[in-house]
Amino acid sequence: MKILNINSYYLSSTVHHSLWEALSQDKHEILSYVPVYKGYSARPECESLGTDSNVLISSCFKKNDRYMFCVKHNKICKDLVCKYDFKTIDVIHAHSLFTNGYLAYKLNQLYGIPYIVTVRDTDINQFFKKRVFLRGIGNKILKNADRVVFLSESYLSKTIDTYVHKDIKLLVKDKSLVVPNGISDYWHNNKPENIKDKPDNRINLLYVGAINRRKNVLMTVNALEELVKRGFDPTLTVVGRVEDSAIYDRLVRNTRVRYQQQMPFELLLEEYRKAHVFVMPSLTESFGLVYAEALSQGVPVIYSEGEGFDNQFAEGVVGYHVSPKSSSDITEKILMIIEDYKEIATRCLQSSTVFRWNDISQRYMDIYKELIR
Structure with missing residues (x-):
């Protein structure tokens, strides 16, 4: 079986390489086509991920083409059909609905190859909502x-x-399924032996991720101040790269906030182990690997209602969803976690096993095999 992944996001997050690596453990041939604009720079952590012979990074359109959907995708499609012998491709997996799914759709029309699409945050909150x-x-x-x-x-x-559209709702629903992302085996192999005790007055909050508007970390700072007013002694550790200097400046002015640059897993593990609650009330979020990383270390999580991590588990199992625009909601949910801390933290450790890449890749393999029977 030969699978073609179409994934323009391959060099923007290690999650895509992790899935490709897990799929490649099988004896099937897993190819990845990665269309990027000329002059594109991968994120630092992804710079070495396009060196495998089965991963093709193709600079096939101009940066400004991104604003003209049909122009951009016609260029990519023209490039794509020249790169592979589609008589040998069994299944196409498009890793987004619009940017990659359109290419899979066109190839399906040309060659009759079955395809699956993964719907992401940008598909919903950018393409569907705004375009x-x-x-x-x-x-x-x-x-x-x-x-x-x-x-x-x-x-x-x-x-x-x-x-x-109303006339295809049932059709789409019947062929839809939920498959979460996974996290590195490092987190599964380094779980804590013991659950932290319920915190008393001092509550250690943690956020891991980029410092930008979408991640909404300043709302967590507001919740931090509300906890102080209620008599608690909270701190917030923020780990990640700075993308918005204005937000960063506001963060570091608060004496209860400790900022740390991006760090390797070994050091990040220590930050998770020190934290009582992980808080990330993103305005939008496809999934949020850091939620799953936190669970693997027995750390309950606060996540945004209606976004990618919501409904992975029932409310209260590993934490609570919040309105990302309400610091008081964040404060209340943090206190609800503290009230039932040991039980929730224990469930976090148990629940994190669903984010193993080997199990997730097997689910995808089962889907691929179904489509070529």
Whole structure:
């Protein structure tokens, strides 16, 4: 079996390489086509990920083409059909609905190859929500896909309820399923032996990720101040690269906030182990690997209602969802976690096993095999 992944996001997050690596453990041939604009620079942590012979990084369009959907994708499609012998491809996996799914749809029309699409945050909160003129194309891709994968139940419901045309809602729902992302085996292999005790007055909060508007870390700072007013002694550790200097400046002015640059897993492990609650009330979020990393270390999580991690588990099992625009909601949910701390933290450790890449890649393999029977 030969699988072609179309993944323009391959060099923007290590999660895509991790899935490719797990899939490649099988005896099947896993190819990855990565279209990027000329002059594109990979994120530092992804710079070495495109060196495998089965991963093709193709600079096939100009940066400004991104603003012209059809122009950009016609260039990519023209490049793509020259790169592979499609008579030998069994299944195509497009790792986003619009940017990559459109290419899978075109190849399906040309060669009849079955395809699956994974729907991501940008598909919902950028393409469907803001680029209204592309909604028809999005529905056409969904209608013709053989399987539609969502990273969470919340994104499945939001997409079908809000953006899928009425006449194909049942069709799309019937072929949709939820497959979460996984986390590095490092986290599974380094779980703590003991659960932390319930904190008393001092509460250690943690956030890991980019410092930008979308991640909404300043709302956590507001919740921090509310905890102080209630008589607690909280701290917030922030780990990640600075993308918005104005937000960073506001963070470091607060004496209860400790900022740390991006760090290797070995050091990050120590930060998770010191934390009582992981808080990330993102405005939008495809999935959020750091939530799963926190669970693997027995750290309860605060996540945004209706976003990628919501409904991975029932409310209260590993933490709580919050309104990302309400610091008081964040404060209340932190205190609810503290009230039932040992029980929730124990469930976090137990629940983190669902994020093993080997198990997730096997689910994808089962889907691929179904499509070529």
